Amino acid sequence: MAEKLVKEITSMDEDFAKWYTDIVTKANLIDYSSVKGCIILQPYSYAIWENIQKTLDGMFKETGHTNVYMPMFIPESLLQKEKDHVEGFAPEVAWVTMGGNEPLAEKLCVRPTSETLFCEYYAHTIQSHRDLPKLCNQWCSVVRWEKTTRPFLRSREFLWQEGHTAHATAEEAIAETERMLDVYADFCENYLAMPVVKGRKTESDKFAGAEATYAIEALMHDGVCLQAGTSHYFGDGFAKAFGIQYADKNNKLQYVFQTSWGVTTRLIGAIIMVHGDNSGLVLPPRIAPTQAVIIPVAMHKPGVLDKANEIYEELKKAGIRVKLDDSDNSPGWKYSEYEMKGVPVRIEIGPRDMENGVVVVARRDNGEKQTLPIENLSESIAALLEDVQKGLFEKAKARRDEMTYAVHNTDELKEITESKNGFIKMMWCGDEACEKAVKDTYGVGSRCIPFEQENIGDVCPICGRPAKHMVMWGKAY
């Protein structure tokens, strides 16, 4: 049978955007549908999402959260209850105006986010301080009618989780906002091998209706920033708009304090752009659908396939997500295919290896090959996967640090922004006019005010007034 052609992708240095598009299609992550701005998550990317879901869901449950499911529709009048919120979202929602052949009495938007629905639910179900805290989460898809879209990074429909919590006090709600940001950062660093900066968004960049928005920011291979997750503190603004009150211990009515937090399938885009290379995807082992692929060499020779199967069974039994490719494609074709798909470890086994009681093992992250004894192979592969996981994080962190620039004045800012992309650390007076000037003149926006502040100057380089914060600036997806 004719072998399929080895797929070629654009070099990332030549055209990063095209490289990205090549990977998402050629690694079979997505397919385009006839619905503009909506993508199909093929089995391979959905399996990555399932691994993300499973891990995060476990972390949410360990921190006391339970899952619920809210309707996907929000009546216009409900969306309008919190003023800032509706202003932020109304321009980009999809409206259902007909049910069957009849026009609806009130139009319904397809949820862009579910604060209003959770508020209505909490108004029904919170009566006493004994009902608090309410710690709910939802896995679903949401819709935002974006004009320009890109697979995983920005689409009209995307999958996400949205946590929504209600607390008796502002302190507890703020602690929750911070705790969930920590959960996200922990997940990104330890599972996706992606270093993140934790910080607060400036006022101009807050979520519609929030008192404070916290975010984790990551740096992609091309030096462009990506907001990887957000956690919002709402104060009692929504509670007042929706009448969510509880009787405290003295039987006095009080408003609750709320939070919400979310991450999306955008994380898959982040994995691609942090770890990928010119041979394709590179997946961190902890999130890879297939952690190791076994490729028999000269597999028609006696005993090769049997041995490959034996190794497969041993690794599987040890809990490694392993695949044996015994299809009739050539080993060379298979090497390219699993490189494209970012499988962390490749195991080659041929007649000569069998004689010597070894296999040849290649790492996807750095291409290193080594010979390993078949004896106790599951243990050595498990250790190798841990090595790869750590190595990917270290490499991404080193690259991120290398592409982070401390800027002390506008000359330096000009030079950096004109010559390269990256994280730019620069002091800021706190005035929105200066933030806007940086964006308009130098093309970089404020990404966040990092929790870990450094004092790299006393004044705002834009206006010369005293600086309040060090801000992380950059171009963003």
Added chain:
Amino acid sequence: MAEKLVKEITSMDEDFAKWYTDIVTKANLIDYSSVKGCIILQPYSYAIWENIQKTLDGMFKETGHTNVYMPMFIPESLLQKEKDHVEGFAPEVAWVTMGGNEPLAEKLCVRPTSETLFCEYYAHTIQSHRDLPKLCNQWCSVVRWEKTTRPFLRSREFLWQEGHTAHATAEEAIAETERMLDVYADFCENYLAMPVVKGRKTESDKFAGAEATYAIEALMHDGVCLQAGTSHYFGDGFAKAFGIQYADKNNKLQYVFQTSWGVTTRLIGAIIMVHGDNSGLVLPPRIAPTQAVIIPVAMHKPGVLDKANEIYEELKKAGIRVKLDDSDNSPGWKYSEYEMKGVPVRIEIGPRDMENGVVVVARRDNGEKQTLPIENLSESIAALLEDVQKGLFEKAKARRDEMTYAVHNTDELKEITESKNGFIKMMWCGDEACEKAVKDTYGVGSRCIPFEQENIGDVCPICGRPAKHMVMWGKAY
């Protein structure tokens, strides 16, 4: 602190519909939202759904299926590609006509089911016989603009899974249709403890666009039938409408043969109506979010809470989903609460029990109490849970068989349909006119043509012509 009142529910014999509504709200399964016909799945019912998902998803993966995610919107022109399909669904879909503030060039329906989207995807991705079979599944919500709604049984939005497969031959597709019906039956009987009848739907009751629809039918406590899952064989009808072709081994283009199959959150309604009683919900242990609840008695007495915690840890370690309620509500209140919630096993521990090294254990399904030694308690509880699981199935099956009537002529049909609800077995000639006459005159519809046929007569009691099948008839939710 004041104890909440014990919740009361309507007796199921007095008003079954009201009993059902009382349970879904008082066991905190659902809350109503301001979106008519859409319900909120509260943590307790969503946890049941998570258990259903987890088990079924494992069964789907074991049978070679992978998950994907398709867009929630279907352009009108795509929905119209298969004629029977659009006729069946167009009258009951929700239409998105506006994106942000602008009218859409083409209106989009919110998926009522995703055959058309999967067909488009398969048309893109199937080229060769080596791409077959395609075995995909999707977990999502769908929307059908129903006029009358009931929690879990019929709502405008509901959660479900939809499998969609494509095969090289009709035989393979038919085998898949049957295999997945078997998976559903196995799941319903072994996890939900709900006996089902497997069969084929009559022509008038087929899915829109299907060549054959298979279903599993269950009988609720009130003798009304419930379609619990369906599996459809499409032949090559969709393939021809969407141009899904593959090159066979002789490099000749052939159309694929397709199937789809689904179950929904309706299964939660089935659990309620098959097992529930006048004290509330009764959950089969394999699907119960909490399998055993520990209630300390006289918990201020020294050592009681410590012992309760010790038992909790032991059961948890043994993999039992256990909860310890050490709240300040009275034991009596707690008993009612967990009865309402259908927790399969209650474990009471007080000072006297401690002295004797025992606990008192009550089964939710039959109310039986017994004293069990604390030693090896996790083993005895695990065994008891298996007993409860089996007992629930036996009880449901006995009740179902008791409420199944073989009918030989119209006099018997009249007598049965006027006096009781249940499954009615009766022969049928195969003519739709007779099927309609049974429905119009006696108020019972054909539920399915069971795979397990019995010969209970030679003629159709309606027209007197030779009978072709034994049909299961009944009223249905």
